[in-house]
Amino acid sequence: MTAQLAERLTELNEDITAAKLRIAAGQLIDISSIEDEVVRLCTSAAELPQHEGRTLRAAMVVLLAEVDSLQQELVKALSEITGELARLGRQKQANSAYGRRFAPSPISGRQD
Numbered sequence: 001m002t003a004q005l006a007e008r009l010t011e012l013n014e015d016i017t018a019a020k021l022r023i024a025a026g027q028l029i030d031i032s033s034i035e036d037e038v039v040r041l042c043t044s045a046a047e048l049p050q051h052e053g054r055t056l057r058a059a060m061v062v063l064l065a066e067v068d069s070l071q072q073e074l075v076k077a078l079s080e081i082t083g084e085l086a087r088l089g090r091q092k093q094a095n096s097a098y099g100r101r102f103a104p105s106p107i108s109g110r111q112d
Contacts, residue, residue: 001044001048001052002048002052002055002056005041005044005045005048005056006055006056006059008037008041009041009056009059009060009062009063010059012034012037012038012041012063012066013062013063013066015033015034015037016034016066016067016069016070017066019031019034019070020069020070020073023073023074023077024073026077031070031074034070038063038067041063042060045060
């Protein structure tokens with residue numbers, strides 16, 4: 001059981017690394033499967049006898065660090081997206097103002 005959990009921990013860390021690479025490349029990701037696997041692994045590890053669980057401690061610490069790193073990458077990506085949306089909003093507002101300012105007057109045909 002402990003060997004299986006250790007293998008699953010390794011696979012999960014690889015999945016997290018792949019997710020971080022996709023985030024860095026600007027790709028959308030779905031982390032629900034990662035979240036689900038973290039919960040399953042933690043539950044399984046908690047059910048182990050204490051002496052067996054201790055053998056997974058280092059791997060669990062690595063997993064925690066990887067999850068924290070993934071969270072930081074997600075926050076960074078969200079911040080970048082938020083900034084880009086704000087920039088586009090300002091650009092749209094400027095374009096709208098510019099368009100209104102130089103639009104022909106409906107009554108006289110003049111440009112204001």
